[in-house]
Amino acid sequence: MDIQRLTYAELARRLERPAAQASSDFDLIPGLKSLPEEALRPAAVLVPLRQGPDGLQVVLTRRSRHLRHHPGQIAFPGGKIDDDDGGSAAAAALREAEEEIGLSAAETDILGTLAPHHTVTRFRVTPIVARIPADFVGVPEEGEVEEIFEVPLSFLLDPANLQIQSRVWQGTERRYYVIPYGPYYVWGATARMLKGFADHLGVA
Numbered sequence: 001m002d003i004q005r006l007t008y009a010e011l012a013r014r015l016e017r018p019a020a021q022a023s024s025d026f027d028l029i030p031g032l033k034s035l036p037e038e039a040l041r042p043a044a045v046l047v048p049l050r051q052g053p054d055g056l057q058v059v060l061t062r063r064s065r066h067l068r069h070h071p072g073q074i075a076f077p078g079g080k081i082d083d084d085d086g087g088s089a090a091a092a093a094l095r096e097a098e099e100e101i102g103l104s105a106a107e108t109d110i111l112g113t114l115a116p117h118h119t120v121t122r123f124r125v126t127p128i129v130a131r132i133p134a135d136f137v138g139v140p141e142e143g144e145v146e147e148i149f150e151v152p153l154s155f156l157l158d159p160a161n162l163q164i165q166s167r168v169w170q171g172t173e174r175r176y177y178v179i180p181y182g183p184y185y186v187w188g189a190t191a192r193m194l195k196g197f198a199d200h201l202g203v204a
Helices: 008-015 089-101 188-201
Strands: 041-052 055-063 078-080 109-113 123-131 145-152 163-169 172-181 184-187
Touching (some): 008 109, 008 123, 008 188, 041 089, 041 145, 041 188, 055 089, 055 184, 078 089, 089 109, 089 123, 089 145, 123 188, 145 184, 184 188
Parallel strands (some): 041 123
Antiparallel strands (some): 041 055, 055 145, 109 123, 172 184
C-alpha cells in the first residue's frame, strides 16, 4: 500500500473493517498480561490527519515537561471519558482535542475507530481517527501542551521505522515500541497504537 497516496475515502473504507484484538503495554513483556477490562478506566485519543502537499500528516503533541504524569512525552490529544461525554469515546476525543490543541469539533470528520489499547496506568484507550482541515493551525493548551507538531503518516506507519527498545522499570526489563523522528521520540502507548493503525490497514 502506498500510504503517501492514501485518500480519506480509502482510509475510511479500510477502517470499516472490524478492529483487531486490543493491544497492551504488556505485549512485549513475557509472562505479564493486561488487567481485565473491568479493572480499566475508559479513555480516548484523537488521531488527527491533515492533508499536506506530500500526503497525510498526523498531528501530535509534546506534553509539558512540568506535568506530573508523562512529562515531555509525545502523545495524541486525548484523555479520560467523562460523564459529560455520555460514554462516547469519540465525544471524549473531540472534547480533549479542542481543549489541548484548539481543534474545533465542528470542523472534524471522524473516519473510524482503531482497536483499543490497554496501558500500564490502567486505562483502556480507544483511538479515534479523524480528518481535520488542511489549514489547521494548532493552539497548545497552556500548562499541558508544550508543542504541537506533525509527522507524515507514511513515516509513522512504515514498519522499517518501528523499533523495539528496553529499559529496567520497577526492577523488571520492559520492552516497548519506538518510532524516532528527527528530534522527536515517539514511544510506548502512542507508538503501539500507531503500530495497531498500520496493522489495521494491512501495511507490510
